[in-house]
Amino acid sequence: MAEALVELRGATKHFRTPEGTVIAALDGVDLGVGQNEFVTLLGPSGCGKTTLLRCISGFEDLDSGSLLIGGVSMAGVPPHRRPVNTVFQNYALFPHMTVGGNVAYSLEVAGVPKPERIRRIAKALALVNLEGMERRKPSQLSGGQQQRVALARAIIAEPKILLLDEPLSALDRRLRQAMQLELKTLQSELGISFVYVTHDQEEALTMSDRIVVLNGGRIQQVGSPAEVYHRPATSFVAEFLGDSNLFEARLASIDGGKGRFETPDGLVLIGDAGGRAIGDRVKLLLRPENFELAPANAAAPGNAAILQGRLVQEVFLGTDYHLIVRTEPGDRIIKATVRDAQRESLPQIAPGAAIRLHYQPQRAHVISERAP
Amino acid sequence: MIGSIAARRRLMLFGLLGPITLFLGVFFLGPLAIMAVFSLLEPGLYGGVDWNFYHWNYGRILGWADGIMEEFDPVYLVIFFRSFKLAITTVILTFVICYPVAFWVSRLPGRWKTFCLFLITLPFFASLIVRLYAWVMILKPSGALHQVLMLVGLDIPIEIIFTEGAVITGMVYVMIPFMFLPVYASVEKLNRALLEASYDLGATSIQTFLRVVLPMTLPGIVGGSIIVFIPTLGNFVIPEVLGGAKVLMIGNLIEQQFLYARNWPFGAALAMIIMAIVLALLFAYVTLVLRRTERDQGLAI
Numbered sequence: 236m237a238e239a240l241v242e243l244r245g246a247t248k249h250f251r252t253p254e255g256t257v258i259a260a261l262d263g264v265d266l267g268v269g270q271n272e273f274v275t276l277l278g279p280s281g282c283g284k285t286t287l288l289r290c291i292s293g294f295e296d297l298d299s300g301s302l303l304i305g306g307v308s309m310a311g312v313p314p315h316r317r318p319v320n321t322v323f324q325n326y327a328l329f330p331h332m333t334v335g336g337n338v339a340y341s342l343e344v345a346g347v348p349k350p351e352r353i354r355r356i357a358k359a360l361a362l363v364n365l366e367g368m369e370r371r372k373p374s375q376l377s378g379g380q381q382q383r384v385a386l387a388r389a390i391i392a393e394p395k396i397l398l399l400d401e402p403l404s405a406l407d408r409r410l411r412q413a414m415q416l417e418l419k420t421l422q423s424e425l426g427i428s429f430v431y432v433t434h435d436q437e438e439a440l441t442m443s444d445r446i447v448v449l450n451g452g453r454i455q456q457v458g459s460p461a462e463v464y465h466r467p468a469t470s471f472v473a474e475f476l477g478d479s480n481l482f483e484a485r486l487a488s489i490d491g492g493k494g495r496f497e498t499p500d501g502l503v504l505i506g507d508a509g510g511r512a513i514g515d516r517v518k519l520l521l522r523p524e525n526f527e528l529a530p531a532n533a534a535a536p537g538n539a540a541i542l543q544g545r546l547v548q549e550v551f552l553g554t555d556y557h558l559i560v561r562t563e564p565g566d567r568i569i570k571a572t573v574r575d576a577q578r579e580s581l582p583q584i585a586p587g588a589a590i591r592l593h594y595q596p597q598r599a600h601v602i603s604e605r606a607p
Numbered sequence: 608m609i610g611s612i613a614a615r616r617r618l619m620l621f622g623l624l625g626p627i628t629l630f631l632g633v634f635f636l637g638p639l640a641i642m643a644v645f646s647l648l649e650p651g652l653y654g655g656v657d658w659n660f661y662h663w664n665y666g667r668i669l670g671w672a673d674g675i676m677e678e679f680d681p682v683y684l685v686i687f688f689r690s691f692k693l694a695i696t697t698v699i700l701t702f703v704i705c706y707p708v709a710f711w712v713s714r715l716p717g718r719w720k721t722f723c724l725f726l727i728t729l730p731f732f733a734s735l736i737v738r739l740y741a742w743v744m745i746l747k748p749s750g751a752l753h754q755v756l757m758l759v760g761l762d763i764p765i766e767i768i769f770t771e772g773a774v775i776t777g778m779v780y781v782m783i784p785f786m787f788l789p790v791y792a793s794v795e796k797l798n799r800a801l802l803e804a805s806y807d808l809g810a811t812s813i814q815t816f817l818r819v820v821l822p823m824t825l826p827g828i829v830g831g832s833i834i835v836f837i838p839t840l841g842n843f844v845i846p847e848v849l850g851g852a853k854v855l856m857i858g859n860l861i862e863q864q865f866l867y868a869r870n871w872p873f874g875a876a877l878a879m880i881i882m883a884i885v886l887a888l889l890f891a892y893v894t895l896v897l898r899r900t901e902r903d904q905g906l907a908i
Contacts (some may be wrong), residue, residue, distance in 0.1 A: 252781040294803055327804035331822045341808035344818070392809065 239267035240395060240428050245300035248286055248452075249515040261287040262452035263300070268396065268430060272587060273422050273432045275439040278449035279475070284432045288398050291430065293317050305395060314361070320389040321398040325405060326381050328373040334360070335369030341392040352422040359387040362421065377419055379410045380429060383522050386418075390425060397422075401430045403438065415441050436476045436598050440464065448472050472518045473602065480569040493596055501564040505540035506599035526571035528558070531589040539593040544569070546586050549578075560592065648873035654869035664876035675875055683860070683877070687884075690857040693771065694840040698832050700803025701786035704779070705831070706824075709787060709794040715739040724791075727784050739777060739848040746773050746849070769851035777849040778839050785838070786831040837885060857881050 248261040260283045268274050289295040290302060293314035302309045304318060318339070324558055328337050336343075338359055339352045347355075360366055360551040363383035373381055382402060389397055399418075403411045419442045422429045433439055439446050440460040448455040448463060448471075456468040468472035482504055484496035494508030496519055504519050511517065526542070535541050543563050550557040556578040558571045571592055584590055649661035663671075670681035712723045730738060745751045746768040753765040767773050797820065805815040843858030850856075857877065864874030 292807055296804075314803070315809045315811060319807075321804070321807045323800055323804055323807075327798065327800040327802065329801060329804070329819060339809070340818075342807070344805075344808065344810040344814045388808065 239303075240272075240305060241266070241268040241430070242303040242306075243267075243287075243290075243300065244303075246287070246290065246297050246302065248283075248290060248295060248300045249298055250286075259283075259452040261290070261300075263296070264449075264452070264454055266447060266454065266457070268428050271423070271426045271428060273419065273431065273442055273444045275433060275443040275446045276449060277433060277436060277439040277475075278455075279434060279448050282449040283452040284434075284449050284454075285400060288321075288400055288430065288432050291317075291396070292321050292398050318395045319398055320392060320394040320396075321400065322385050322389045322402045324400045324402065326373075326385040326402075328381055328384055328388070330373055332373075333369060334365070334371045334373065334376070337373065337384055338369075338387045338391055340388060340429075343493075345392070346501055354388075355391055359391040362390070362415075362424075363387045369538045378406055379414065382406065382414065386421070390421075390427065393425075394427065396428045396430060399429060401433055402431075404433075404435075418442060420586055427548040435548055440476070448475065450475075465534070467520065467602065470518045470520075470602055473518070473600070478523045478570055478572075480521045480523065482521070484517055484519050486513055486515045486517060488513060494601070496601075498565060500566065502542070502562060502567075504599060505596040506601045507597060509601060511601070511603070516604045518602040518604060520602060521594060521598070523557070523570040523572040525594045525598040526573065526592040527594070528573045528577055528581060528584070529591040529593055530570065530584065531591055535591075535593055538596065540596050540599070542569075542594070544590060544592065546584060546588050546590050548586055560590065563589075613855055642875040642878055645872050646814065646879045650870045650872045650874050654871070655847065656872055661872065664872045666882065667873065668876060668880055686855055687881075689771075689854070690840055693775060693778065694836050696775055697782055697839045698786075698835050700775070700779045701782050701835055702790070702831065705783060705787040705790050706794075706828075709791040711718050712791060713795045713797075719828050723733065730781075730784065735844065736848070737780065738781075739845060742773075742777055742780065742849060743768060746776070769802060770847065770855050771850070773849040774846050774854045774856075777845040778842065781845060782835045782839060785834045789830035789834060790827045793824040793830075797823055825896065829893065833889060833892075840885065841881070 243264055243266045246261050246264040246266075247259065249257050250260050251257055262283075264283075264287065266287075274601065278284050280548060283558075286295060290297055291304070291309075293309065293312060297310075307362050309317060329340065332340070332396065335353075335582055338356050339347075342352045342355060356369060357366070360368060363386050364379060365383050368376070368380070368384075372506050373384060376384065382405075385402070386525055402418075403414050406414060415438060418429070418431075427521070431439075431442065443460055445457060446460055446463050447457050450471050456463050456472045458466075458468075463472055464476050467476065473479045473481060482496070482502065484498045484502075484504060486494050486508065487497045487503075488495045489508045494506055494511065496504045496506060498504070504521075506519055527539075529535075531543070542560075544560040545563060547559040547561050547568065551561070552572075555572045556575065558573065558578075560569050560571055562569060569592075645656055646664055647660060647662065648656040649659040649665075651657050668683045668687075670679055670684055712720060717724065743750075746765065747753075748765050748768070750765065750768075752767075753763075756763055756765070767776070801819055801823070802815055805819045806812075810818065823850075840856075841858045843856065843862045846854050846856045846859055861874050861877050861881075862876065864870045868874075
């Protein structure tokens with residue numbers, strides 16, 4: 236990243252709860268957002284993602300640390316002087332104004348003359364596919380259309396950064412997926428940086444250039460969608476994004492770069508040793524789709540590792556089967572997802588049957604336990 | 608059975624609306640019609656009416672004498688003018704007092720909010736007359752206000768009682784709850800996210816107030832103004848107690864005509880005129896406000 240458009244250094248923000256305790260909404264956050272980048276702040280509710288967004292837009296002040304936008308410190312700069320615009324969670328459209336009035340609001344308060352306003356409204360509405368809606372009232376529009384008006388209103392003044400606070404959470408699933416694609420397209424067309432807040436991991440994976448995973452006011456991991464999905468830095472990230480099987484284990488022996496990890500309940504797993512020493516405690520992540528299904532007595536293909544177990548239950552999902560398996564030894568429940576064709580080629584396997592799950596050791600992701 | 612549901616519904620509508628229609632018809636429209644008729648009749652020599660058409664009741668109000676016993680005298684127009692001035696002043700003062708307080712109360716935590724609303728309605732628990740005499744005690748030359756000023760070392764003679772100032776003080780005091788409640792209702796409904804959206808889009812506090820806060824709370828302001836204006840204009844108790852004989856308002860005038868002068872037709876004419884003026888003003892006010900907001904909404908692009 237050459238020049239960071241938004242730069243947060245050691246950002247800290249505390250809130251006092253009604254009970255009198257103090258919680259850290261942001262706890263030493265360092266983050267840079269580059270030009271023309273789609274960055275998603277992802278985390279469960281209360282992780283600090285919305286607070287982070289509100290600190291950038293200026294509705295909250297940092298307790299300590301610094302925020303620079305375009306290289307300029309934003310300390311003491313009120314929201315209306317910051318070069319950012321926000322798409323609010325419930326749109327916050329002005330109900331007493333028309334769509335045109337809403338979209339042109341920022342131009343009007345800035346004193347842009349009317350002919351130019353009208354021209355730019357048309358352009359902004361065209362960008363969000365709402366041509367000719369200028370004279371409607373927000374209340375006459377559907378949720379998806381209101382969402383587009385909010386978007387047009389936020390981009391008409393051509394801010395350097397657009398902040399989006401869970402903008403799709405009020406839409407139904409189908410519309411949400413369509414809007415995800417549109418937002419991504421819009422972002423690359425406009426060349427504006429988007430900072431997008433969501434708790435929906437699917438949304439984050441679909442749209443982002445980079446995902447910032449937050450928990451308890453701290454950044455857990457920053458990386459591309461593939462990075463945070465396949466190589467989560469912490470067990471929190473592993474569990475928050477996608478389905479996961481996490482095994483607490485100890486590195487027992489190393490053989491040619493491959494480590495032999497043992498869990499306390501006797502399971503043996505194979506994964507990348509990656510410079511760890513024997514005796515190290517780790518967490519081993521296997522995604523459900525890392526597994527392949529085989530009968531109990533089948534031979535392992537190539538260098539695949541094996542997990543023995545018994546099929547507890549299965550759910551048909553359309554293109555996949557979702558399997559619930561109880562491991563032997565260990566007696567723990569794990570999830571595996573296998574393709575239709577594979578499952579249906581093994582009709583002899585029924586719930587209760589002993590089975591084998593194969594996985595490629597390089598697929599097993601090893602997470603080092605943090606020093607307490 | 609066909610049509611039975613519709614029939615029952617019609618019956619229910621009659622049942623629900625019948626009593627109030629009957630009540631208002633008999634006790635509101637009836638007297639109003641009597642007043643309208645009486646205002647065009649000649650006053651009887653010893654009260655009551657003589658059944659002759661007589662338009663001088665209205666002429667007298669506008670200052671024209673009946674040509675026989677009276678000369679041109681706009682005394683009633685002066686009273687009209689004063690009444691409107693006091694009513695408008697009361698509306699403006701109650702608004703100026705209530706609007707900021709409404710914002711303050713709406714920001715309070717739930718329990719305190721309820722408590723403040725309770726405080727606003729507290730005056731209704733005591734008789735109006737008693738409360739007005741309390742104001743007499745406060746405002747009279749050696750009253751509570753004077754004594755408090757003496758305590759802090761200010762020996763200023765207090766000559767407020769029986770002036771327009773005293774009447775306005777009383778009116779504002781009595782009318783504050785009527786302005787506060789509708790204004791508070793609209794302020795409370797105001798979505799704070801809209802204010803943030805406005806700031807976010809580059810508007811200053813003043814721009815946000817003028818373009819978002821004011822238009823969105825306008826219905827409450829209009830409602831409060833009307834609810835304060837009408838009873839203030841016709842009020843005769845407050846000017847009587849706090850204004851003495853010096854500050855006569857239309858309400859007092861009408862009361863005098865009916866109860867003491869026993870000139871019912873003239874009293875009726877006064878009441879009809881004031882009603883016509885109030886209706887015309889309200890109509891103009893509401894249309895103006897509505898058209899203004901409509902224009903703001905429609906063309907502010």
